[in-house]
Amino acid sequence: MTNSKLLFSLLLAGSVGTVSAQSLKDARAAIEAENYGKAKTILQQLVTKQPKNGDNYFYLGQVYLVNDRADSAAAIFNQGLTNDPKATINNVGLGYVDLLKKDKASAESKFALATAKLGKKDYEPLLEIGRAYINTPEPDYAKALEYLTQAKAKNTKDIAIPLALGDAYRGLREGSLAYTSYGDAMDIDANSVKAKVGQAIIVRGAQAYDEAVTQLEAIAAETPAYAPTYRELAETYYQWSRMPGTSDEKYVELNKKGVAQYKKYLETAGDNSLEAKIRYADFLVYSRQYDELQTVSEELAKNPSVDPKIYRYLGYIAFQKTKDYPKALEYLNQMFSKMEKDRVIPLDYMYLGMAQIAANSPKPAAPAAGADSTATVAAPVLTPENTANIQKGIADIKKAIDGDKELLGEVAELAFAKYQEQELQTAASLFELVGQYKDNPTYLYDANYYAGEAYFQIGSKEEAASKNAEGAIVNQAQKDKAIATLNKAIGFLTVIENTDNKEAQDKYLVNALYYKAFSALTADNLENPKGDFVPMFQKLIDTINQRGSQEKNKTYLVDAYTYIGLFHYMKQDMVKAKQNLQKVLEIDPANEGAKAYLDAIK
Template identity: 35%
Template sequence: MKLISKVAYAAAGLVFIGSSVFAQSLADAKKAIDAEQYQKAKSILKNLTTTQPTKDENFFYLGWVYTIQDYADSAKAVFNQGIAANPKSALNFAGLGVVAHVDKDNAGTASNFDKAISFAAKDSKPYLYMGKGYLLLSGGKTTVAAADANAAIAILNKGLVVNPKDADINIALGDAYRSQLKSSDAYKYYSDATNLNPQSAVANVAIGVLWKYANNFEDAEKQFQKALSIDPNFGPAYREWAETDLRWALTDPKMASEKVKQAADQYRKYLSLTDMSIESRMRYADFLIQAGDYKTLQTEAAALSASANSNLRVYRYLGYSAYENGDYPAGLTAMNKWISQAGEKRIIPRDYLYLGRLQMKSGQDSLGIQSLQKAYQLDTTQADVFNEIAKSYYAKKKYLEAGDAYRRYISKTRQAKLQDYLNEGISYYYAYDEKNPKADTTLLTKSDSAFAHIEQTATTPIAAVALYRAYVNDTKDRDRQNIKGYAKPFYEKYIQIVTTKGPTDSDKKSLASAYAYLGTYYQFKEKDDAKATENFTKAREFDPANKQAVAFFAKKGK
């Protein structure tokens, strides 16, 4: 059973009971946004845009909710309505700039941000949301690019000049630095935010998240508790607490059982405090991916896909979970739908990774390899794709391609194991066609180099490596009448390793081949009949049917 399954089971039975009476102020809408109660926030804001149609702020915050929910087109339409209400609305121009950034429209981003700044005057909020826009993890991104973080820091610092006492800008600056693993800088700005606004649940949760990533779990929990003492209904504190408990469980096996149970409790509380919108449930789906509970993810994704208001992104979850659960046809259908309909801007490298895996499991190897290579092109940290490609080629007996793929994997990753070098060496060895007079002898050199690396790195001698080095060098020395002895030291090393540990039945034929080679060497190279007879005798003892030994003794009449 996977570690997180208890979380899934506990959350699966949740029934959300929400209030049908919503407050109608902009302040309440902002509070709902911070609490990730997006449906509630949209309900309030849609009402406000109708009852107060001249207030551009109402339109901005509605558009902002659409933006963070990854509905860029809806956000853009609402921001434009805000500009229609106030042609000098700095906030709504900031919103349009954020949408342009999400759409990777650099010119549109710059143009709209310039307008926002020109209309902002002494209002720091447009700077805040421009900065937050650079930090958005839209479209399934999991990390903030350094360039985006730096852009966020630059614009947020301009906002601090406008209003040095804006706690929200300090929080956003902390987020920007945290995204780049600059913990000291992040802590400084989070602390400044709590000094400016001691009642900020958001700032206290942010400090807790900082401690979470430092594996300081006790202090992280204290921060979440502090946030909840400020606002007992602040759902994100429970969500981050759940994710902290999960990280704790995965980090410390002794605490695993207790922390998994606590993670279940915290996530259940989080879900109960949200509006159980599609977006909240997709956040839960992301949590299940992090937890590795793909069985529950598949069930949850199927339920989400049945909803009339389902987000297309649910097909990503269906594809991932179906692959992990071995339901390849369903997974391939889901991933094809997601990638064909989502649009390039919403696709992440991991999508191509799963598409490629599903294609290969479905017999579409060439397409699968293309998809895996696409995943690597989009994210060069995904070097594992070459390992998967190599395994596919090897299974199809395309040994040259397999060797090249293993070689590329080893050169691109820091995670290469000795087994990967062994696979590379074997692939190149089988790729060499000794019957072809024009065969590429560099394949033997590459093969031997891979095996030699293992010999130099391994802490103890490995019989299989010595044997393959012998095979490679034996292949170079096929003229038995003019034998050079290239393979001699490797066969001798193989014999030494195996006889020291004690040969098994599975070793016997290989031992026979090794002794037969040595017999041939002494017969033709050294002209030492006694030594030749001694080695052929051992070869015959281990394998009476060994052809070289049989031929040697036939000539001698024995």
């Protein structure tokens, strides 16, 4: 090869290298388009080729944050500071990690370091701090505005500033100011799709979901290559599905549309990375789309070491789809053992608790062959170990609710399921837990009523176990235990009695008064009764009569008059005994018990 040809070939090789090389600008464009897989690849190459450029580390750390890898992001930011101490923007990244870990004081000290020596035109740390306060799980929009306003004073041409201001104002529910800020962004770039999407999301914030969908669909039709629009559509459908009063059919319909939009988002972004699939699985978890999650998790299970979240998905699927509760418990325990604590979400504790309960709840025995299909099936027998593990599960569920009050509904559903399966102690404990959250009237009265009824049933069985075949108490400790349980029932049922919530009273008051009176009756010593149940039964009678529901509640009236009458009979007040027993015969003329006592009074 001649020297000229050699030189030409080297130049050609150099030109090819220059064409294929990608810059920080390309990486930031990929982040803007939400193709985080591509951005990560570019930034990893840049960090290798330009190890002294601290900005490369900052944006690579941002990608790790998007993928919920805060510890990995922190390591990258620290590398950036080590290799380029002047790139103090990496302190912003570290401060954001502190916000994720709910260490606000440490975050503020990092932000102070990042902004201590800013030049007259240095605004990017201010912008990124503002974004950090917006994007953290516990946003501080007012703080964000402080920093973003400073950034705007230094630079009026970077479109990212008014876009972030729009996000902050939207978070503060200042719709007009948010709309204006997005408009300012379009003054800088009239074709800014992100600004148009921001304005549509303002509408979503007002819960006008149908209008938000219409606007976002119009944006997608106008600029189909902009992937984030589809993600926002998916999020809109998800939020719409969570609206109170949404029917089960509508919930399914909306979330199916959300899943379709998220798939379109990934397809348009062109991000086929494993991390993108994990973010998709996260969306499926939050939208409760377990059929699709099963498909995705089976693929992710081929690489379980990539992220402990994969054990989350496998655990949820084992619980929801295959009903393999011990396996669900195994997967979730693996997740908890491998995952950083700040990455655990309330729903993880919810599923851990439900798996503990389900794995330790033996199923009721099937009815014997030929038995009456309506016969009561005996409740399953729990071992002490089962009981301890169930209580541990309930404690985990409490952690979940404390982290996300919206999970109360799912706990209430689990409690009802356990009640129907006659796992009364588990049901009562769960109802008792739900009833502790008094600021949520949706489940408050249901929980108190069913906790009361369940404890009544438990206490009645405990009281029966304290007696021999002749009805004499042979185990006083068991009787005392029953009394304590029955008093718990009275406490929960009294919540229904005392509330002024008309819906709760219409639904539960009569039954609550009945079971309250019966709890007091069962707890009493019927050989020498104190009679605490008497005024309770009298209130039941008065309430039924006031409501004009005598025909519907004949049985309750018969029981109430009978036990009041018997109490007075035992106390030798025959006038009152006769009055009440005659009331029984007015309702039930064939009642042999009342006839017998009235004959005895004569």
